[in-house]
Amino acid sequence: MTIRTYAPAAAGAIMCxxxxxxxxxxxxxxxxxxAAQLGGDNLQTAGLALPKTPHPIAELSPVATWRLGKTAxxxxxxxxxxxxxxxxxxxxxxxxxxxxxxxASVRIPGEACAGLVAAxxxxxxxxxxxxxxxxxxxxxxxRLATVLGVGPAAEEGGIAASDDSxxxxxxxxxxxxxxxxxxxxxxQTVHIPAGSYNPKFVDGAVWVTRAEGAEATAVDATSGKxxxxxxxxxxxxxxxxxGGAMWTLNQGDGTLTRIDLxxxxxxxxxxxxxxxxxxxxxxxxGAIWTSMPKVPLSAVSATSAKLxxxxxxxxxxxxxxxxxxxxxxxxxxxxxxxxxxxDALQRCTHGTQSxx
Numbered sequence: 219m220t221i222r223t224y225a226p227a228a229a230g231a232i233m234c235x236x237x238x239x240x241x242x243x244x245x246x247x248x249x250x251x252x253a254a255q256l257g258g259d260n261l262q263t264a265g266l267a268l269p270k271t272p273h274p275i276a277e278l279s280p281v282a283t284w285r286l287g288k289t290a291x292x293x294x295x296x297x298x299x300x301x302x303x304x305x306x307x308x309x310x311x312x313x314x315x316x317x318x319x320x321x322a323s324v325r326i327p328g329e330a331c332a333g334l335v336a337a338x339x340x341x342x343x344x345x346x347x348x349x350x351x352x353x354x355x356x357x358x359x360x361r362l363a364t365v366l367g368v369g370p371a372a373e374e375g376g377i378a379a380s381d382d383s384x385x386x387x388x389x390x391x392x393x394x395x396x397x398x399x400x401x402x403x404x405x406q407t408v409h410i411p412a413g414s415y416n417p418k419f420v421d422g423a424v425w426v427t428r429a430e431g432a433e434a435t436a437v438d439a440t441s442g443k444x445x446x447x448x449x450x451x452x453x454x455x456x457x458x459x460x461g462g463a464m465w466t467l468n469q470g471d472g473t474l475t476r477i478d479l480x481x482x483x484x485x486x487x488x489x490x491x492x493x494x495x496x497x498x499x500x501x502x503x504g505a506i507w508t509s510m511p512k513v514p515l516s517a518v519s520a521t522s523a524k525l526x527x528x529x530x531x532x533x534x535x536x537x538x539x540x541x542x543x544x545x546x547x548x549x550x551x552x553x554x555x556x557x558x559x560x561d562a563l564q565r566c567t568h569g570t571q572s573x574x
Contacts, residue, residue, distance in 0.1 A: 275514050275531035277565060281543065281556040282318045286311050290547040290554050293498075293538030294334040294341060296357070300538060300545050301341055302554045303330035310334070310343055312360060315541040318556065322360040326353045332370045333416070333456070337379030338399040344370040344377050344386065352377070352386065352397075366402040368395060371415055374455060374495070378417035378424055380439040385417045385424050394426060396442060406442045410435045420459035421479055427454035427466050434466055436482055446482035450475040460501025461520030467499040467508055474499070474508060476523050486523050490516050496549065502539030503559050509537045514546055517566050527566040 288306025295301075299321075300313045308329055312322040330353075331346035340363065341355040350369020355362055370377075371387045378385040383405065384397040392414050396406035413430025423445065424437045434454060436446040452470025459465070463485075464477040472493035477484050492510040499508045505526065506518040514534025517526045533548035533555070544557045 272513075273527055273529045273565060275529040275533060278515075278529065278557045278562060281558060283553050283555040284311070284313065284320055285551075285553050286323075287552045289549050290552050291536050291549055292330055292332070292334050292343075293536050293545050293547065293554065294336050295538040295540035295545065296336045299357075300540070300554075301334060301336070301355075302538075302545070302547065303334065303343065304552065305329055306552070310341060310355060313554075315543065315556075324355050324360060324362055326355075326362065327351070327365060331373040331375075333376030335377045335379045335384070337384070340399070342377050342379070342384060344375060346370060346373055350388075352402075354402075364402070366397075368397065368402070368404065374429070375415035376417055376456070378419040380419045380422075380424060383439070385419065385437075385439075387415050387417065387426065394424070394437065408437050408442045408444065410437065410444065416455055416457060418457045418459060418464065420464065425457060425464050425477070427457055429453050429455050429469070432468075432470070434464065434477060448477045448482060448484045450477070450484060451487045456497060456499045458499045458501045458506060460506060461504070463520070465499060465501070465506050465518075467497050469493060469495060469497065472510075474506065474518060488518055488523055488525055490518075490525060490528075492516065496535050498536040500537055500539040502544070503563055505563070507537060507539060507544065509534045509546060511535055511549065514548075515544070515562070517562070529562075 287304030290304050292303040301310050303310045309323050309325050314321050328345040328347040330343045332344035335342050339357055343353040345351045352366040352369055354364045371389045384399050386395050388395045392410045392412040394408040394410050395404045398405050410426055411428050414426045414428040417424050417426045422439055424439050425434050427434045432450055432452045434448050438445050450466045451468030451473040454466035454468045456467045466475045472490050473487045475484055475487045492513045497510040506520050508516045511534050513530050515529040535549035536547045538545040542559055544559050547554045
């Protein structure tokens with residue numbers, strides 16, 4: 219899922235909290251447990267035990283909760299809004315983070331079945347169906363502008379935006395389409411390994427995870443040439459960029475892989491104990507945050523690649539990070555909840571200090 223993180227004025231407090239949390243965790247771990255930074259495709263699995271005492275998700279006090287439909291999934295955060303998709307109705311919903319008000323609900327002609335991206339003045343929503351499609355929501359008018367006749371190859375995919383293009387895998391053979399955001403036409407098709415579905419743009423490259431394998435492929439966003447391939451855990455799906463790395467959430471064994479952006483090689487895989495379909499990953503407050511059903515929130519230090527803490531209980535599946543908050547969906551409950559990021563970081567710090 220494609221997630222953008224913004225840093226409003228209060229972000230300084232979060233940065234201080236996250237720096238303290240990362241430092242405390244590093245001091246608490248013996249030096250022999252630190253994850254080695256290995257170059258190229260030498261991939262190490264960190265021998266880390268899961269937290270002995272996970273936190274209950276109920277300990278986090280919601281700022282607000284919105285019921286959007288039968289299900290709620292896929293979150294996109296912009297400078298002035300948070301967008302969340304739903305079924306029952308098929309729609310995307312706009313929340314104003316300044317007022318905590320639901321300000322718009324835009325109907326779409328099918329299920330939003332893959333990650334969203336906000337770019338080029340629009341929210342782009344991949345829609346599954348026969349045929350698959352791509353909905354364009356105008357951010358200024360908050361209305362459906364058009365529906366393109368190109369769509370995602372499968373559910374749980376995604377869409378990415380580079381400086382001049384949209385990127386979407388359109389079939390199971392690994393056809394990565396480069397789409398002109400103004401005309402909606404495919405300007406280039408890049409062939410990547412079959413079974414790759416989820417793209418993410420960072421530092422001039424589009425990274426795509428291969429859910430039917432165990433690797434991620436990097437494509438130069440200017441030339442469209444494949445420039446790297448990095449090993450991951452099995453069945454990598456969602457991915458996020460932060461802390462000088464790309465991070466893949468691996469559904470096959472419930473792990474998280476770090477790919478160094480400077481070397482384009484995987485360095486470490488962290489056990490989270492959260493295998494299965496669904497889930498999400500994002501970066502904020504110096505941490506990588508993941509979500510899975512029944513383990514709605516996990517935090518990993520983006521600096522040390524240590525699993526810091528986890529929250530268990532009902533809810534979870536997709537998340538967004540921004541406006542000093544964690545935006546967490548309960549897929550089956552049809553809701554999205556806003557939590558204070560500082561609250562989660564403080565409780566994570568408290569758990570570390572008390573030996574959890």
